[in-house]
Amino acid sequence: MSSARPDGDRGIEVQRLRRLFRFFAATQCRGRSPVYETLSEGVADDDGLLDLLMSTPDEQRRPSLLFAAVNLLLASDAGSALADYYPIHGGRRPVDGRLVPTFAAFCARHRDELGRLLYSRSTQTNEIRRCVALRLGLAHVYRRWPGPLALTEVGASAGLNLLLDRYRYRVGDQETSSAAASPVTIACEVRGSVRTGQIFGPILEITHRLGIDRHPVNLADPGARAWLEAFVWPEQTGDLAVLRGAIDLAVSTADATVVPGDATTDTARLIGELPGREPVVVFTASLLSYLTADARAAFAAQLRQAAEHRPVAWVFAEAPGLVAATDPWLAGPAGPVAQRNSLFLVGAGLLGDGRREDALLALADPYLRWIAPARDETDDFQWLPASTDAD
Structure with missing residues (x-):
């Protein structure tokens, strides 16, 4: 499932992803979702999370796709610490300094499942x-x-x-x-x-x-x-x-x-x-x-x-x-x-x-x-x- 490329090209793509997540935080999440705004900024600063996305095809490297894949897994793991931050899963914990590390730990624990979802699934919304x-x-x-x-x-x-x-x-x-x-x-x-x-x-x-x-x-x-x-x-x-x-x-x-x-x-x-x-x-x-x-x-x-x-x-x-x-x-x-x-x-x-x-x-x-x-x-x-x- 990897997408190998020269180190120089990879570095450019990682920087593009950092900008993409920060743009997503500022233009899509601010005023709408404190959880996703914080997570978007957190992903932009986390090389491990960016590496998860870099193992997928170029067109799959979207904030919405990563967050949906995590959300799908959370629906069947509502007892996890991350679900505490998600009201749609019954969570009531406000955004705090533990959100990004908890998200990163969840992604590390489910890395293989997330990799499969990010590789194979497409964005599907009906707003x-x-x-x-x-x-x-x-x-x-x-x-x-x-x-x-x-x-x-x-x-x-x-x-x-x-x-x-x-x-x-x-x-x-x-x-x-x-x-x-x-x-x-x-x-x-x-x-x-x-x-x-x-x-x-x-x-x-x-x-x-x-x-x-x-x-x-x-x-x-x-x-x-x-x-x-x-x-x-x-x-x-x-x-x-x-x-x-x-x-x-x-x-x-x-x-x-x-x-x-x-x-x-x-x-x-x-x-x-x-x-x-x-x-x-x-x-x-x-x-x-x-x-x-x-x-x-x-x-x-x-x-x-x-x-x-x-x-x-x-x-x-x-x-x-x-x-x-x-x-x-x-x-x-x-x-x-x-x-x-x-x-x-x-x-x-x-x-x-x-x-x-x-x-x-x-x-x-x-x-x-x-x-x-x-x-x-x-x-x-x-x-x-x-x-x-x-x-």
Whole structure:
């Protein structure tokens, strides 16, 4: 399972990993998870933990993958000292100076198991709050293209976002739902002066729901469900309950299909196999961060190819800089917005009948804890304080 390389190259990669974990601590964990913020800084300073990652393929060296692998093992070892720091496993111990050494000892004790997981498993998240971004994008598409539509998510994991109209929503001070009896409630704060009611349009008629993922999650498999739950962060007991409710709902309804496919080679073909001529909305959330520059361009080309046969809208919640660099078919964000890569840009690109229309709809926390809708079509979001990027 080792990945040998010259010492010079190895040293460069270790330094890259140190920076990656520190960046993860500052931009993803701060204000959200004291446990993962502390552990990220700790891993960056621990040669033994970095060496564990260096024995895996390059593309597997991700903070989220390491923490999920540990979390998976903790689920069956809840009596360990490390579990004391994880509320999702019943722990109540606050972050202190023993957390990083306890984490390192756990990793050393389970080194072989972690090595196998890090070598073979892929990142699998289903952040249900991102349905808020999808709802905002669908409302925009409906104003341009009223009527039924087909919905496709690329990088769909278990396809839970495809069931967006089966959930209740508490956005700002307003609740909205077409599923009053839903066991799942999604909560999201609204920032800015926009009225909450402007975020959601009507629930549309969705004719087909298709997810595309390189490694679809089979929710009938307890092991696959456990791996999905392993990506819930230590303090997020509420998120774990929401995820489990959405999984149970998906299993009971079976309304969405997720098929194996590569975003860069299969998207146009799979869209082309959908029956009907109604527009297809393609949703992505954090997909671009998993693609190289060439792969992002190939994905954009897939969308253009699909739009040669029926209208296609790309609704996205992605890092602004990656959107800007993906492809000129979408008029990417310019100026200061493109630099705010610790946030997500929510937008929509509509392509059909030889015409293109692009809109930047909101900035948001990457996990949609909050959303700041655009005030108008030319909003550069300078009214949103820079301090927001790290909260």
